[in-house]
Amino acid sequence: ETGVTQTPRHLVMGMTNKKSLKCEQHLGHNAMYWYKQSAKKPLELMFVYNFKEQTENNSVPSRFSPECPNSSHLFLHLHTLQPEDSALYLCASSQVGLVPFDEQFFGPGTRLTVL
Amino acid sequence: DAKTTQPPSMDCAEGRAANLPCNHSTISGNEYVYWYRQIHSQGPQYIIHGLKNNETNEMASLIITEDRKSSTLILPHATLRDTAVYYCIVRESNFGNEKLTFGTGTRLTIIP
Numbered sequence: 001e002t003g004v005t006q007t008p009r010h011l012v013m014g015m016t017n018k019k020s021l022k023c024e025q026h027l028g029h030n031a032m033y034w035y036k037q038s039a040k041k042p043l044e045l046m047f048v049y050n051f052k053e054q055t056e057n058n059s060v061p062s063r064f065s066p067e068c069p070n071s072s073h074l075f076l077h078l079h080t081l082q083p084e085d086s087a088l089y090l091c092a093s094s095q096v097g098l099v100p101f102d103e104q105f106f107g108p109g110t111r112l113t114v115l
Numbered sequence: 116d117a118k119t120t121q122p123p124s125m126d127c128a129e130g131r132a133a134n135l136p137c138n139h140s141t142i143s144g145n146e147y148v149y150w151y152r153q154i155h156s157q158g159p160q161y162i163i164h165g166l167k168n169n170e171t172n173e174m175a176s177l178i179i180t181e182d183r184k185s186s187t188l189i190l191p192h193a194t195l196r197d198t199a200v201y202y203c204i205v206r207e208s209n210f211g212n213e214k215l216t217f218g219t220g221t222r223l224t225i226i227p
Contacts, residue, residue: 042220056214101164105161109158
């Protein structure tokens with residue numbers, strides 16, 4: 001596997017379910033990100049992990065819970081979601097801190113539908 | 116808030132150069148200009164970035180005006196696979212600031 005992978009690619013869940021999205025990066029990067037892309041809206045940054053420490057939480061509801069066990073893996077745990085949480089969830093990674101610019105590599109996304 | 120202004124849509128004939136403008140009149144001295152694109156239902160893809168000088172890579176050229184208040188992304192020979200939403204983003208250096216703030220971008224359609 002190369003680049004950034006995400007599983008599952010598609011997920012349908014009920015409002016009372018608990019599920020997790022998984023992201024893995026094979027690029028040796030030290031930062032990972034979760035973004036949300038709803039229909040007709042720009043990408044929204046949700047969480048940032050830098051060296052496994054969460055450095056950004058953009059006022060995301062607690063029904064979304066991120067986990068970063070190591071620098072290569074990132075999870076987004078979902079529970080009691082609402083239909084308006086249906087969106088494309090994108091993971092990205094980059095190498096930060098060595099030079100003042102970085103390129104974020106994005107995964108293909110998980111298309112989530114909440115019924 | 117996104118600090119850039121882009122036209123919502125543009126068309127370009129296949130084989131011609133596609134020139135995508137971006138206004139960033141409030142850019143500060145330490146902010147870079149980044150371009151990403153998103154092909155339908157895929158994750159965004161980095162294209163190019165610059166600070167003051169014009170830049171070129173295998174995908175595109177970036178022309179930044181001398182006052183840095185605007186820039187143009189040039190795809191020299193557009194193909195159908197270049198149909199995508201193109202995002203212009205300004206962002207400080209990533210030392211301690213990892214945010215990319217996406218706006219609504221320009222939807223570029225390459226016409227056969």
